[in-house]
Every structure is written in structure tokens, then in C-alpha cells.
Amino acid sequence: MVGFISNRRMKNFVKFALSFSALCTLVLISNCSSDEDKEPRITAAEGLFINEISASGDDWVELYNSTVSDKDISGYRIQDDGDVDYQLPDGITVPANGYLVIFCDDTNNGLHTNFKLSSDGETVTLKNASGEIAESVTYPKLDNGQSYGRYPDGSDNFAISGITSEGSSNNESNAPAITTIIRTPLVPGLNQDVTIQAELTNTDQLSTVKLYYSFEGAAYASVALTKIGNYYTGTIPAQGAGVTGRMNYYVEAKATTGAVSYKPFDAPDDSYHYLLNDDALPALHVNEIMASSTTCCPDDDGGVEEFDDWIEIYNSSASTIDLSGMYLSDDLNDPFKSKIPNGVTIPAGGFLVFWADEQGSQGPLHMNFKLSKSGESVGLFYIDGRKINSKDFGAQDDNKSFGAMVDGGSTWQQFTSPTPGASNE
Ligand SMILES: [Ca+2]
Ligand SMILES: [Ca+2]
Ligand SMILES: [Ca+2]
Numbered sequence: 001m002v003g004f005i006s007n008r009r010m011k012n013f014v015k016f017a018l019s020f021s022a023l024c025t026l027v028l029i030s031n032c033s034s035d036e037d038k039e040p041r042i043t044a045a046e047g048l049f050i051n052e053i054s055a056s057g058d059d060w061v062e063l064y065n066s067t068v069s070d071k072d073i074s075g076y077r078i079q080d081d082g083d084v085d086y087q088l089p090d091g092i093t094v095p096a097n098g099y100l101v102i103f104c105d106d107t108n109n110g111l112h113t114n115f116k117l118s119s120d121g122e123t124v125t126l127k128n129a130s131g132e133i134a135e136s137v138t139y140p141k142l143d144n145g146q147s148y149g150r151y152p153d154g155s156d157n158f159a160i161s162g163i164t165s166e167g168s169s170n171n172e173s174n175a176p177a178i179t180t181i182i183r184t185p186l187v188p189g190l191n192q193d194v195t196i197q198a199e200l201t202n203t204d205q206l207s208t209v210k211l212y213y214s215f216e217g218a219a220y221a222s223v224a225l226t227k228i229g230n231y232y233t234g235t236i237p238a239q240g241a242g243v244t245g246r247m248n249y250y251v252e253a254k255a256t257t258g259a260v261s262y263k264p265f266d267a268p269d270d271s272y273h274y275l276l277n278d279d280a281l282p283a284l285h286v287n288e289i290m291a292s293s294t295t296c297c298p299d300d301d302g303g304v305e306e307f308d309d310w311i312e313i314y315n316s317s318a319s320t321i322d323l324s325g326m327y328l329s330d331d332l333n334d335p336f337k338s339k340i341p342n343g344v345t346i347p348a349g350g351f352l353v354f355w356a357d358e359q360g361s362q363g364p365l366h367m368n369f370k371l372s373k374s375g376e377s378v379g380l381f382y383i384d385g386r387k388i389n390s391k392d393f394g395a396q397d398d399n400k401s402f403g404a405m406v407d408g409g410s411t412w413q414q415f416t417s418p419t420p421g422a423s424n425e
């Protein structure tokens with residue numbers, strides 16, 4: 001479990017050390033016990049807490065005031081790792097026994113900070129007007145719809161909850177959180193059982209974990225998942241020989257309190273899916289790659305020239321091929337890495353260049369990975385994840401490409417004069 005840093009604890013420790021100093025030498029302090037829960041809470045602003053943090057999708061920090069008086073936090077500052085701290089507006093109060101949400105959305109105005117939070121986890125620190133640390137909480141990796149908070153409000157018990165309670169009490173919103181879902185096989189063939197494993201955290205009050213699945217829009221069926229090792233495990237049954245279509249699924253975790261969480265978090269509106277498909281794979285080929293460009297062939301984005309990595313795909317068939325929903329990846333174990341948007345086609349006998357620049361905002365041909373100059377793999381995958389074609393490559397020289405000697409062929413060579421979008425020659 002990921003811990004947290006509490007300034008209050010440090011102050012409690014100082015107070016404890018002072019009050020017991022007459023009894024204990026410094027050497028013996030570690031042997032003297034004290035129930036710090038009986039010590040009054042002392043903070044730079046007593047009774048003010050960072051109560052809940054959301055850091056994936058919507059980023060925000062919820063403050064909680066456990067006292068019966070409004071707390072004026074004029075001059076307070078908030079920061080995350082590595083960013084300049086942000087001063088909250090004057091005249092802002094956290095209401096008595098109430099909540100205030102600070103939006104970490106990088107808009108730098110009012111209750112909207114100049115930074116975003118990392119979904120991988122970091123530390124959020126709140127300082128008072130004198131610059132003293134009022135609260136500091138280190139949160140772990142969070143997924144959409146999950147939060148890290150105090151359950152109940154203002155306590156020292158932190159947990160990842162599978163549901164959030166932005167601006168309201170955490171007390172009824174403590175749900176088990178589903179952190180990981182694994183599907184085996186990742187690319188199911190027709191008429192195959194599919195195993196789903198779910199990893200959970202914050203399970204003290206766990207009641208049930210269920211897998212829901214729906215084939216081709218039928219009503220969802222459910223199956224209880226059984227804990228095997230670290231995972232809650234169950235099976236989506238095979239659909240029969242020759243049956244093709246789309247399987248949607250999601251996992252639900254319910255607490256004994258009735259609080260429920262899902263993965264994906266907004267299921268059933270959203271769900272995971274796989275395709276049972278027996279289409280013949282298209283005649284497409286990874287045909288030429290550039291893994292280290294400094295002067296060759298700038299990308300198709302206007303403005304300043306960008307010399308990005310690229311992948312050329314060749315259509316060896318006599319028909320136009322629609323690549324909508326197919327995938328490119330630089331990891332052959334992760335076929336679903338970068339989805340090709342709708343409307344991308346290659347004419348019969350034609351070539352198309354995809355940019356491996358992690359700049360998806362530059363258009364439909366820009367993939368969310370780059371190619372390693374020291375070598376790796378490129379794969380083209382069908383809409384169901386089956387591999388159409390792939391190529392492993394070793395270390396590459398700057399501005400020289402690696403491609404099939406004959407378009408679509410299996411013998412590859414280095415090209416001093418790359419031919420992105422045209423026949424290799
Ligand atoms: Ca809350
Ligand atoms: Ca680019
Ligand atoms: Ca890469």
C-alpha cells in the first residue's frame with residue numbers, strides 16, 4: 001500500500017518528543033510508546049485536510065474542513081511535484097464541516113491551478129500564507145473514476161476508491177477499486193473460452209466481484225469472479241464454431257456498504273471488447289521504415305519541418321484497402337497500441353506513410369509511438385488484433401531507411417535514398 005506524508009504526524013512527533021524528553025533520552029525515545037491518536041491534531045490550519053485527490057481524466061484536489069467554523073484560506077498555495085506553486089484566490093473559504101474543490105487543469109485562474117496532476121502518482125502540498133506546509137499527501141497511480149482519499153473524511157486512513165465524491169463526503173463513497181484487467185487470450189480465435197482476471201485494491205469491505213458480458217448487443221450476462229492468487233478470475237464462454245461478432249465486457253466490484261465501482265469506470269455505457277472475426281487478412285505489408293531521421297523527408301504537418309520516424313505500408317492487392325480500425329504497434333505483444341482512424345485507405349498497388357512521432361494531434365497518420373534507432377519491431381494488425389505483417393529491425397543509421405528489396409517481399413536491405421510513399425528501388 002502506498003503511504004502518505006502527513007505534516008501533522010511530524011508535528012505530533014515533535015510534540016511527543018518534547019513532552020517525553022524529561023523521561024526519555026534521545027536514545028530511548030524509540031522504546032517509549034505513545035498513542036499519537038490521543039494527541040490533539042496540530043496543523044498549520046487545524047482541521048483542514050487534503051481529503052481526496054483525482055488525477056486521471058479529471059484532476060482535482062478536495063479540501064475538507066472538519067471544524068465548525070469557516071476557514072479562510074486566503075494566501076494559501078498548492079503545488080505538485082516539479083511545478084511552481086499556485087496561489088489560491090483571496091477571500092476563498094472552506095466552509096464549516098464542508099468541502100472545497102481545487103481544479104488542477106492548467107488554466108491558471110481562480111480555483112483552477114497552473115498545473116495538472118500525474119495519473120502515475122505524485123505529491124500534492126498545501127502551504128499556508130506564511131509558507132508553512134499545511135498538508136502534504138502522496139498519492140499512488142490512479143485510473144479514471146478512481147480517487148485517493150481519506151475514508152472517512154479527515155481520518156488518517158487513506159485508500160484508493162473505485163468511485164469519487166468531488167465536493168462531498170467520502171464516507172459513503174468508499175468502494176473497492178479495480179486496478180487491472182487481463183484478458184487471455186488477448187486476441188481470441190473463434191469458439192474459444194476467454195479468461196478475464198481482475199486485480200483489486202481497497203478490498204476490506206469487498207462483497208462481490210462480477211464479470212458482465214454481452215455478445216452482439218444481447219442483454220448482459222454475469223458471472224461471479226473467484227479469487228485465484230492475486231486475481232479475481234472468470235470465463236466468458238466460447239460462442240460456438242463459426243460465430244463471429246463483438247463481445248463487450250466489464251467488471252463490477254461491490255462493497256458490503258452497497259458502494260459499487262466498475263472498470264471501465266463508466267460501465268455499462270463504456271466497456272471493453274474483443275472481436276471474433278474470420279475475415280481473410282488483407283494484402284498489406286510493412287514495406288519500409290525510418291527509425292532515425294534528422295534531414296530526410298519531413299512529415300506532413302505544416303510549419304516547422306519535423307524529421308520524424310515513419311513506417312510505409314504497401315497494398316499488394318488489386319483493390320483499394322480500407323485500414324479503418326486496424327492497428328500499428330512497435331510492440332508485437334501489444335497489438336492494440338495505435339489505432340488507425342476511420343477513413344484511411346491505400347489504393348491498389350499503393351503506398352502510405354504513417355508517422356511514428358507520438359503526435360496524434362497532427363492528423364490521422366500520426367501514431368502514438370516512435371521507432372528506436374537501436375532497433376525494435378513494427379507490426380500491422382487487423383481490427384481484431386490478428387497480425388497482418390511485421391518486421392524486426394536492428395540498429396539503424398541516420399537518414400537511411402530499411403525496406404523490402406522488392407515491394408511486399410521478405411528480403412530487406414538498407415536504402416541510402418529512402419522512398420517514403422513510393423516503390424522501394
Ligand atoms: Ca469527497
Ligand atoms: Ca510530427
Ligand atoms: Ca518505440
Ligand SMILES: [Ca+2]
Nearest residue numbers: 419422423424
Ligand atoms: Ca518506399
